[in-house]
Amino acid sequence: MKITTFHSAARAATLAGVAALVAPVAQAQDYPSRTIEVIHEYGPGGGTDRFIRAVAQPLSEITGEQMVPISVQGGGGVPAYTNFIQRPADGHSLLGLGPAQVIGHIQGRMDLDELMPLARVQYDQALLWVPADSPHETLDDFLAAAKENPGRVTVGVTGAAGFDDVVVGLLGLESDTMLTTVPFSSSEMVSNTLGGQVTAMFEEYGPARGLAESGDMRALAVFSEERLDALPDVPTAAELGYDVTLGRWRAFAMHADDDAAQAQTLYDAIEEAVAAESYKEFEAQNALQYRSELIGLEEFQAFVDSEVETYTTVLRELGYIE
Amino acid sequence: MSAYMDALTYIVGSPVNLFFILFSVVWGIVFGSVPGLTGIVGVALLIPFTYAFESEQSLLLLGGVYVGATFGGSISAILFNTPGSPEAACTALDGYPMAKKGQAGRALGIALASSALGGIFGTLVLMLLAPPMAQFALQFGPPEYFALAILGITAIASIGGGSILKGLAAGFIGLAVATVGLDPITGVGRYTFGNNMLLTGISFVPVIIGTFALAEVLTRVGEGRNSKEAITDVSTKLPSLKELGSMKGTLGRSSVLGAIIGALPGVGATTASFISYSEAVRWSRHPERFGTGEPEGIAAPESANNSAVGGSMIPLLALGIPGSATTAVMLGGLTIHGIVPGPLLMEQNTRLVYSVFISMMLANVLMLFFGVRAARYFALVLTVPYAVVGPAIVVMCMTGVYGLNGNMVDIAVMLSFGVVGVVLKAMRYPVASFIIGLVLGPIAETSLRQGLMISGYSYAEFASRPITALLLGLSLVSLIYGFWGRWKAARADREAEAAARAAE
Amino acid sequence: MSRRILDAVFSGALFALSIWFWLIANAFPTSPRYALIDTDFWPKIIFGLMALITGLITVQNVRTLLRERAAAGSDAPGPDWAAIGRMAAMGLLVVAYFVAFGRIGFLLSTLAFLWIAAFMLPSGPRWLKIVFSPVFTVLLTVVFAYVLGLPLPRGTGVFYDLSLMLY
Numbered sequence: 001m002k003i004t005t006f007h008s009a010a011r012a013a014t015l016a017g018v019a020a021l022v023a024p025v026a027q028a029q030d031y032p033s034r035t036i037e038v039i040h041e042y043g044p045g046g047g048t049d050r051f052i053r054a055v056a057q058p059l060s061e062i063t064g065e066q067m068v069p070i071s072v073q074g075g076g077g078v079p080a081y082t083n084f085i086q087r088p089a090d091g092h093s094l095l096g097l098g099p100a101q102v103i104g105h106i107q108g109r110m111d112l113d114e115l116m117p118l119a120r121v122q123y124d125q126a127l128l129w130v131p132a133d134s135p136h137e138t139l140d141d142f143l144a145a146a147k148e149n150p151g152r153v154t155v156g157v158t159g160a161a162g163f164d165d166v167v168v169g170l171l172g173l174e175s176d177t178m179l180t181t182v183p184f185s186s187s188e189m190v191s192n193t194l195g196g197q198v199t200a201m202f203e204e205y206g207p208a209r210g211l212a213e214s215g216d217m218r219a220l221a222v223f224s225e226e227r228l229d230a231l232p233d234v235p236t237a238a239e240l241g242y243d244v245t246l247g248r249w250r251a252f253a254m255h256a257d258d259d260a261a262q263a264q265t266l267y268d269a270i271e272e273a274v275a276a277e278s279y280k281e282f283e284a285q286n287a288l289q290y291r292s293e294l295i296g297l298e299e300f301q302a303f304v305d306s307e308v309e310t311y312t313t314v315l316r317e318l319g320y321i322e
Numbered sequence: 323m324s325a326y327m328d329a330l331t332y333i334v335g336s337p338v339n340l341f342f343i344l345f346s347v348v349w350g351i352v353f354g355s356v357p358g359l360t361g362i363v364g365v366a367l368l369i370p371f372t373y374a375f376e377s378e379q380s381l382l383l384l385g386g387v388y389v390g391a392t393f394g395g396s397i398s399a400i401l402f403n404t405p406g407s408p409e410a411a412c413t414a415l416d417g418y419p420m421a422k423k424g425q426a427g428r429a430l431g432i433a434l435a436s437s438a439l440g441g442i443f444g445t446l447v448l449m450l451l452a453p454p455m456a457q458f459a460l461q462f463g464p465p466e467y468f469a470l471a472i473l474g475i476t477a478i479a480s481i482g483g484g485s486i487l488k489g490l491a492a493g494f495i496g497l498a499v500a501t502v503g504l505d506p507i508t509g510v511g512r513y514t515f516g517n518n519m520l521l522t523g524i525s526f527v528p529v530i531i532g533t534f535a536l537a538e539v540l541t542r543v544g545e546g547r548n549s550k551e552a553i554t555d556v557s558t559k560l561p562s563l564k565e566l567g568s569m570k571g572t573l574g575r576s577s578v579l580g581a582i583i584g585a586l587p588g589v590g591a592t593t594a595s596f597i598s599y600s601e602a603v604r605w606s607r608h609p610e611r612f613g614t615g616e617p618e619g620i621a622a623p624e625s626a627n628n629s630a631v632g633g634s635m636i637p638l639l640a641l642g643i644p645g646s647a648t649t650a651v652m653l654g655g656l657t658i659h660g661i662v663p664g665p666l667l668m669e670q671n672t673r674l675v676y677s678v679f680i681s682m683m684l685a686n687v688l689m690l691f692f693g694v695r696a697a698r699y700f701a702l703v704l705t706v707p708y709a710v711v712g713p714a715i716v717v718m719c720m721t722g723v724y725g726l727n728g729n730m731v732d733i734a735v736m737l738s739f740g741v742v743g744v745v746l747k748a749m750r751y752p753v754a755s756f757i758i759g760l761v762l763g764p765i766a767e768t769s770l771r772q773g774l775m776i777s778g779y780s781y782a783e784f785a786s787r788p789i790t791a792l793l794l795g796l797s798l799v800s801l802i803y804g805f806w807g808r809w810k811a812a813r814a815d816r817e818a819e820a821a822a823r824a825a826e
Numbered sequence: 827m828s829r830r831i832l833d834a835v836f837s838g839a840l841f842a843l844s845i846w847f848w849l850i851a852n853a854f855p856t857s858p859r860y861a862l863i864d865t866d867f868w869p870k871i872i873f874g875l876m877a878l879i880t881g882l883i884t885v886q887n888v889r890t891l892l893r894e895r896a897a898a899g900s901d902a903p904g905p906d907w908a909a910i911g912r913m914a915a916m917g918l919l920v921v922a923y924f925v926a927f928g929r930i931g932f933l934l935s936t937l938a939f940l941w942i943a944a945f946m947l948p949s950g951p952r953w954l955k956i957v958f959s960p961v962f963t964v965l966l967t968v969v970f971a972y973v974l975g976l977p978l979p980r981g982t983g984v985f986y987d988l989s990l991m992l993y
Contacts, residue, residue, distance in 0.1 A: 034990070037977075039728075043647065044366035045654025053370065070977055072728050075521030076504055079729055082519060088986065109518060154776050161509025182775050183507055187587035187643045187650065194641065195460030197776055206657075210642040210664015285660050319858055367974055487883050491840065494876040498847065501869045508857040510865040513850065536920075543916040543947065544909035707950030710958045713943035716920055717936055720927060721966060725976035730928050737924055744913065748905075749836050763872075771863040779862045 031091055031262045036067040038252065039087075040096030041080035044071055047206070048096050050286075051122060051250045058276035062269050069096075076162070077101060081110045089255035091262040094118065097253040099163040099246075102307050106315055112308065116258055117300040119270045120251035122283075122292045125224035126167065127234065128155070129208055129217045130200045131193055139221040139240050142200065146177045154180045156189040156201035161320060164202045166311060167223060167246050169318040174242040193217070204248060205230070206286040223247065228290055246310070247291070251300065267296040329676035332378065333684070339382060343681050346383045347688045350390020351696045355398045355406040357531050357715075358722015361391025365651045369658070377659035378674050382681040384652045385635070389685040391648075392591055392628050393437040393693055397700050400429045400620075404535035404715060409591040409627040411530040411761075412599045415754050416612060416619025418538075423615050426701070430558040432620045434693040435566060436573060440625030441686035443577040444584065444632025448639070449679045452668070455633075456640035459585045464773035465784050467586070469793035470597065471766035476797040477600030478755040480609045480804040492751040496759025497766075499524050506768045519731040526592070527726060528736035529760060531719045533753060536736060537743025539712050558697045560690075565617070572602050572618045573625050580626035584633020589765060590646025591627035591634070596761050598626035599754075604800055613754055632682065639675055641665055828905065830894060834887035837880050844877035919943060931981030931989040936963045967993055 038056075042048040049069050056067035072080040077100045087093040095101075097117060104110035128139065136142040146153035157164035160183045172179040182198055186207070193201040194216060205228060211217040212231070221237045222228055223244050237244045252270070254263055273279060274294055283289050295303060315321050333339045346368075353364030364387045372380030395410025400417035413433060420429040447455060462470075478493035479486060502513045503523025514520040566573070576598035583594040602622035603609045612619045634645030642663030644650035656663050661671065668675050703711060723732050746753055777783035785791055851869035919942060926935035940959035944950070970976045971993035980989035 043650065044362065045369065045651035050654050050657065057373075068975060070728055073522065074504070074525075075518070075523070076509065078518045078521045079727075079731070083728060109521075152778055159509075160505060160507050180775060182772050184772065185588050187637070187645070190643045191460055191587040191637065191641070192463055195463060197463035210662045210666065213662065214665035216641075216665055281660075282658075285657065363976070367976075485883075487879055487886070491837070491876070491879045491883060494872060494879060495840070497872045498844075498869075498876060501872060505865045507863065508860050508865045510855055510857065512854065512865060512869065513847065540913045540916060544906075544913040546909065546912050546948065707954065709944050709947035709950035710940070710954060710962075712947060713940050714958075714962055716923070716943070717940065717962070717966065720924070721932070721936075721970060721978065724927075724979060725970060725974075728977045730979070733924055733927070737920060740920075741917065745836075749833065767868040771860075771867065774863050775860075 031259075031265055032063055032065040034092060035065060036092050036094060036266075038067060038069050038094045038096055039072055039080050039084040040069055041073060041075070041077035041100065042071065042096075043073055044069075047124075047204075047286075048098070048250055050282075052096060054279055054282040055121060055270065055273055058279055059269055059273040061276075062272050076109065076159075077104055078109050085114055085255075087255075089258045091254065091258050091266070093255070095253045097251040097304075099166075099248055099307065099311070101253075102304065102311050103162060103166065103315070105308060106312050106321060112304065114256050115253040116256050116263060117297070117304050118252040118254050118263060119267050119294060119296040120249050120300050120303060121270070121274055121294055122250040122288050124204045124206070124248045124250070124288060124292075125222055125228070125290060126164075126202055126204045126247065127208070127219040127222045127231075128171075128200055128237075129193065129203055129211075129219050131196060132216050132218060133196075134199070134218070136199070136220065139235070139237065139242075142220055143175045143177050145199075146179055150178045151180055154182050154198040154200075156184050156193050156198040157181045158186045158189055158203075159183060163246075163248055166314050166318070167244060168202050170246065170314050171223075171237065171242055171244050173314070173317055174237075174244055204287075206288065209287060224291060226290070228287070230287060263297065270294070271296070325672040325676050326680070329673050329680055332673060333382070333677060333680055339379060339681075342379055342382050343386050343684050344688060346386025347390040347685050347692055348696075350387035350392075351394035351397070351689070351692060352390075353387065353407075354391035354394020354396075354410070355696070355700065356722060357398060357404045357406050357535055357719050358527065358724075358726055360407045360527065360726070361388055361394075361409075362648050362651060363726065364391050365648050365655075369651065369655050372655055373658060377656065377661055377671075378677045380655055380659060381652070381674060381678050384655055385678055385682050386685040388631055388648050388652070389441055389628070389682060390689060390692075392441075392631050393434065393624070393689055394696070396433040396437070396620075396624055397430065397693075397697050399534075400433060401426060401697075401700055401704065402535065402715060403538040404719070405530055408526055408530060409595050409630075410623075411534065411592070411757055412595045412623035412627075413620055414534050415599070415757075416614070416616050419613065420615035420617070420620070425615070427557045427559045428561070428617075429615075429620055430693075430697045431560045432565075432617050433624045434558065434690060434697070435560050436569075436576075436621040436624040437628040437693070438686050438690045439566075439573055440577045440580055441628035441631060441689070442683065443625070444581050444629035445679065445682045445686060446632075447581040447629075448632040448635050448682070452636045452640045455581070455585050455636050459582075459587070459637060459645075461789060462586050463787075464769040464776060465787050465790040466793070467589070467769035468766055468773055469790045469797070470583070471762040471769065473793050473797045473800075474593075474597040474600045474758060474762045475766065476801045476804070477604050478758055479801055479808070480603050481600075481612060481752055481754050481758070486805065486808050488751050489755045492746065492753070492755040493759040495746075495751070496756040496761075497763040498759075499529070500760050500763030500767070506764070507771050517731070519729065522729070522731075524735055525727070525732055526760065528723050528732045529739045530757065531723060532736040532739030533743035533746070533757070535715060535719050536740030537747065539715055540740060540744050541747070542708060542712060557701075558694045560694075561617075569618050569621045571605065572622050575601060575605070576622045576626040577629040580629030581633040583626075584630030584645055585636040587637050587643045587645050590648070591630040592761060593765065594630035594633075595623035595627040596758050598622045600758065604804070613752065628686070635678065635682070638663065639668055639678070642667060830887065830891045832905070834884060834891055837883040837887055840880040841877055841884050844873045844880055848873040848877065915946065916943070919946065927979055929981055930985045932978040933963060933967060933989065933992060934981075934985070936966070 038052045040048045052069040060066050072083045084095040105112040155168050165181050168181050189201050192198050219234045222234050223237050353359045365384050395407035396413040398404045398406040399410040399414035400421050403414050403418040405411040405414050417429045504521050511521050579598045580594040599622050602618050603612050634649050637643040637645045638649045644653045723736050773784050851866040854865040923939040944955035970978050980986045
């Protein structure tokens with residue numbers, strides 16, 4: 001008995017010694033003390049990867065430590081989430097958070113209670129696009145056609161049973177129309193819409209901007225509270241009587257049991273980073289300035305909670321969950 | 323024309339730009355040849371550095387890496403049966419057997435010459451035909467993708483000298499493996515057996531590294547002291563014009579296929595190399611020679627995958643849609659520089675676009691020169707005893723696969739498929755058919771279901787689209803022809819056997 | 827003789843697997859919105875056809891087997907057990923490396939694996955086998971973690987902290 005105690009005490013002492021040697025005691029002052037890694041589920045060069053890099057650039061100047069995106073792709077974000085959860089909660093691992101995690105939580109594949117929402121940085125807005133020569137001039141034309149030919153009016157979306165599908169599904173519910181969503185990879189979605197294989201597509205403004213400026217695509221409606229300055233003639237869906245304003249947001253999360261003081265330190269640094277010139281420029285280039293308002297910690301937690309509620313309702317009505 | 327001159331003076335006039343092209347080709351060859359590190363990783367790693375450069379320079383850099391990496395994979399595929407990048411998986415099928423016959427130098431030379439020829443062809447198509455090619459690619463909806471995949475899959479019946487049934491079974495094992503993971507349409511998990519990490523599916527890169535590289539290491543270990551270093555002649559020799567001339571049909575067909583498939587969004591060099599390989603087998607007078615070191619089995623995938631590089635730049639530059647995973651990363655690189663990719667890019671940024679054309683052309687020429695060098699350095703590894711090289715290959719594969727996605731399950735997949743590779747080989751099920759099923763299966767499945775959705779679940783409407791009908795018809799004819807040929811050959815064998823028995 | 831038995835057993839196993847996977851597909855959750863092309867649509871086609879093909883191969887193999895048994899005395903050679911033993915030993919070592927890779931991190935596991943594997947294999951000078959492991963491990967660590975900034979596994983617990991000091 002005594003020996004065991006001695007042994008475990010000795011072991012504890014050794015462990016504490018090693019810990020003191022290698023892991024600086026968590027203190028907000030000398031945090032971050034090494035590279036911060038952000039796990040996300042999208043490919044390199046995609047919207048989320050670029051988002052993390054754009055924040056990382058000014059952030060590393062502020063904190064003196066690097067921040068790098070780590071891409072664990074596919075599987076609806078579950079592998080990325082699992083990878084993140086398995087890392088120790090020492091403040092140096094973050095997770096790229098977005099509607100995909102909210103949907104994963106509702107489907108029971110992830111658990112948002114394991115996460116501490118840190119900062120929501122971007123809040124994008126999507127539009128419904130048709131090719132320039134489409135017969136549909138307005139959203140109502142389009143919905144009327146869908147009612148007339150059930151199943152023959154198709155909307156290209158990216159990802160299966162994901163965010164895009166939920167928003168288009170919500171539009172269908174609001175307008176009492178059966179819209180067929182066809183999941184594609186993002187490049188195939190655009191080519192199939194341009195080539196007239198599908199009737200319309202659902203995409204954020206930034207990626208579709210080139211096609212809008214060249215006149216190859218027209219937007220029928222924007223899913224946001226307000227019209228976009230860049231497309232003043234495109235009405236919001238809400239104006240037309242369909243209350244769909246859900247947008248893709250991009251955010252950071254920490255582990256639920258991460259140190260609160262560290263979280264505050266990091267949030268302050270992010271606040272400073274997103275105010276930097278280089279980030280503002282990035283935001284404007286990607287047409288994200290319209291409703292991207294930085295919110296953090298408690299306020300962000302409340303936002304996430306309300307998103308969970310909204311998506312639960314929609315997913316239930318769409319028949320994805322019981 | 324003045325725009326070309328402007329771009330040319332921009333590139334040639336600046337030593338920095340020339341150095342960038344040179345550096346990027348070498349960087350690409352290195353990334354392509356190291357297993358697990360693909361061209362995509364090579365391009366992605368350079369993106370942060372391109373912040374500091376002009377947009378033209380960053381595209382020079384990324385384009386060169388893309389060109390170099392697509393060839394680089396074939397070096398390790400030929401010398402170690404370890405495809406350095408997925409687009410080189412097909413090259414290993416005939417490249418390694420040829421190297422084992424003591425003709426490594428010849429195999430590398432064919433790969434290099436075909437790569438350069440295909441690459442130059444693809445770049446010419448990009449320079450001269452980008453807008454009409456982009457419009458042509460838009461005619462390809464899901465039904466056309468499905469028909470294209472089926473055309474490639476039906477070649478399984480003609481591959482592998484052994485039994486037709488075993489070839490088909492191996493192909494179906496590949497198709498079966500591809501069904502694991504999230505359903506691409508409904509988002510339901512399939513065959514994950516409760517392991518959420520398997521939702522991503524069985525990724526292609528770990529599987530090819532397992533079935534080719536790891537299986538090869540295990541086989542060599544199994545041979546024990548009997549294992550001889552058969553690969554001796556490694557001085558890379560470019561093929562003679564006569565030899566190239568004898569493959570002109572394969573080179574031409576594969577380059578055209580490569581450019582077209584590359585231009586299709588969502589499919590790229592890997593698909594192009596496999597479909598060209600299938601076609602090379604189908605059109606060959608000696609399909610049974612494939613897999614044993616047939617020169618055309620190297621020329622077909624290598625010319626196709628490099629031609630697809632030029633092809634996949636077409637939708638990127640003409641429409642702002644990336645034609646492949648690598649160009650998707652390049653698109654991200656463009657937006658960092660404030661360039662809005664879209665149909666207006668070719669009109670508004672002529673210098674940028676023409677710089678890309680010229681630099682890709684230069685990169686392909688430089689590749690001929692550096693490819694020979696790179697292959698020579700790699701070949702030095704062969705002089706080191708296998709007792710350290712074999713384990714080092716295992717370590718490289720593990721590290722590379724982990725670095726790709728940071729996912730331990732990918733490594734587990736790689737290890738399992740190392741065993742699968744050994745077993746398939748031992749049981750004489752052709753590995754080529756297995757890999758073709760694995761590559762083309764997901765395309766076939768997804769596009770079939772998407773196609774049925776957009777044609778209102780009508781098979782008649784699906785199959786009556788002109789390109790679809792043409793491709794499906796071709797597949798059917800060749801399938802029947804293939805079976806008939808094999809049946810005839812089998813009957814001839816039996817008769818010969820019976821005659822021999824009678825003579826006894 | 828044993829070669830034929832092995833052939834028949836292998837194709838039979840593939841046949842059984844196809845049937846099993848077809849049945850799993852049959853039990854997939856259904857999505858009413860995609861009823862005509864549901865989750866089980868493609869797997870059922872693939873595993874159905876696969877069962878057919880592997881079934882045919884099995885029949886063929888069994889017939890060959892019976893014919894040869896009737897003829898008695900076949901010269902088909904059996905598997906090379908020594909080779910299989912060597913492969914299995916290396917396979918086990920690789921699996922152990924994989925487990926260690928995740929638990930104790932890249933550095934230590936690679937060092938150990940390269941040493942053990944090199945001494946397991948014949949040929950090659952002893953000094954090379956000793957020197958190669960540390961040189962190659964350090965080289966890879968430097969290239970991956972520092973030059974390329976790609977992730978390397980750090981292990982868990984104490985090993986995680988140890989790895990953190992180095993990369």
